[in-house]
Amino acid sequence: MTASASRESPVVPPPLYSCFGFRLRSEIALDEIGRADDPRDARPIVDIRFGPVPERLEGGGDILAGLQAAGDDALLTVTETGRYLVRAGREIVIDPFPGASERNLRLFVLGSALGILCHQRGLLPLHANAIVVGGNAYAFAGRSGAGKSTLAAYFAHAGYRVLCDDVCVLSPDDPEGPVAWPGLPRLKLWGDASRAFGHEHGELDRVVDGMDKFHVRLPAQQDVRPVPFRRLYLLGRAEGAVAPDIRRLRGRAALEAIMAHTYRAMYLPVLGLASRHFLQCAALAARIHVYAATRAWGYELFDREAGRLARHLVEESCE
Helix, strand or coil: CCHHHHCCCCCCCCCEEEECCEEEEECCCCCCCCECCCCCCCCCEEEEEECCCCCCCCCCCCCECCEEEECCEEEEEECCCEEEEEECCCEEEEEECCCCCHHHHHHHHHHHHHHHHHHHCCCEEECEEEEEECCEEEEEECCCCCCHHHHHHHHHHCCCEEEECCCEEEECCCCCCCEECCCCCEEEEEHHHHHHCCCCHHHCEECCCCCCEEEEECCCCCCCCCEEEEEEEEEEECCCCCCCEEEEECHHHHHHHHHHCECCHHHHHHHCCHHHHHHHHHHHHCCCEEEEEEECCCHHHHHHHHHHHHHHHHHHHCC
16 A cells, blocks of 8 residues: 555535525535635534434424424424434534435425524524615515515516525514524526526426426625614415505514514424514514515516515615
């Protein structure tokens, strides 16, 4: 054996990726989000690695929606994909099931597992996307199919900065007011929506195996600083003869809207964080404006209805 052959190859550390108010040091490639290679970046690091994960946590409570918790650990089991051990807001350990694709493993890393980690860190993730207008963040929430990502694609096409898609992570207790963190620089669009914006499916990555939903990349976030959070719009359809409308929600209605659109809120009782979550949402409702925004439905009406919402948002941003 030669001297050169006997030398050990240098260990290359996993790359760092930029996400919300921290960096991800990940053994699984997260190429759809930006790298965090600046040595001056002092944001905390969250480790994502592969390793064995138990079927249950010793001393843990009941399992609800595939989640069990014990102390600062949370164990998420995803059928046909794998187990994710989320530890104290600092680490995610992935134990794949046989045959699970890397695409599906990554989907739950950047979705449910990361949502749990945000809750553990005291952040408030909303199931929403957000854009930046006039230096402030405005978010759009709604049920699945309400058009959140399609609306974000409209604003991106119009030249606005999309701060995050699908998950909008807030620091609700910032002394200067609630702030929203830059998230994943991509949109998740259904096939018809992505075609409407001129994207060829052969050039896009599927969100999950076998689904007609695709990742559309956005420019990487160059500014990783949080943005003051001002408004939350709840998207809905104007049904029947009811005219499209944008109306302010106040008091209990605003609080319930924020709670209902918290990302992975069903996990909070298991994590023992339901009381804290209520206080976070109540404090946020007192510091932002919440609107219910209904619109007429159909791609032939989309530009008109999106433009109406854009005008309202710009007017509100000038208050």
